[in-house]
Amino acid sequence: MLCVEESIGVENTAQIPHQRTELPLECAVMYAEERHWDVFPGTWLEAADRTEECSCGEADCPAPGAHPARKDWATEATGSGGAARRLWSKQPRASVLLPTGRTFDVLDVPETAGFLALARMERLRVTLGPVARTPDRRMLFFVLPGGSAKAGSLVRALGWSPASLDLVAHGEGGYVAAPPTRIGRMGAVQWARRPTRANRWLPDAEEMISPLAYACGQEARGA
Structure with missing residues (x-):
């Protein structure tokens, strides 16, 4: 079963069957079952006065429908498919959130830099893991755990100042939203390169930092 909003990016998907699954529970x-990722349910969107508001009730919620619903979300996260099914059965509209720093870390860059990096990685034949695309125009590159802790030093080793690049590393204690989570009126998180058997083994951050830093640097120069 594939959880796909839409496949976007530079990968060749001709031989991969497309199945459209939009239910948070199924995803x-x-x-949990196919990737062995921990998951936990977050907030959701509720209809209100011809619009949709976050279930948290905050009118100025910065991530409506896409943030933890509980302070103890880290203890609620589970890698069990059965437990995930029970959690989402309680609230089927809950967003699908993935804790980082466990089975993966995430390198988060602007969308334009992400697409530039993807093209460069394809030319260089860099091994890629899943890559998500968020509706606020960010791209999330999944890497092995520990990538967050060394991202800064890797960037500096390439001659860049981490503060000068819009490259955010999510590691222990963090989380990211996964498809088919919707973030307010902006839209849904989608896979640019969806999880498949071919990318089950994640790359190390060291393999990804150079093209990502270069792409972020190019964007910073053009800003």
């Missing part, structure tokens, strides 16, 4: 179970 959460798939992530």
Whole structure:
């Protein structure tokens, strides 16, 4: 079972069957059972006065429908498909959130830099893991755990100042939203390169930092 909003990016998907699955429960179970990722339910969107508001009730919520619903979310996260099914059965509209620093870390860059990096990585034949695309125009590159802790030093070793690049590393204690989570009126998180058997083994951050830093640097120069 594939959890796909839309496949976007530079990969060749001609031989991969497309199945459109939009139910958070099905996606959460798939992530737990097929990828062995921990998952936990977040907030959700509720209809209100011709619009949709975050279930948290905050009018100025910065991530409506896409943030933890509980302070103890880290203890609620589970890698069990059965447990995930029970959690989302309680609230089927809950967003699908993935804790970082466990089975993966995430390198987060602007969308334009992400697409530039993807093209460069394809030319260099860099091994890629899943890559997500968020509706606020960010791209999330999944890497092995520990990537967050060394991202800064890797960037500096390439001659860049981490503060000068819009490259954010998510590691222990963090989380990211996964498809098919919707973030307010902006839209849904999608896979640019969806999880498949071919990218089950994640790359190390060291393999990714150079093209990502270069792409972020190019964007910074053009800003």
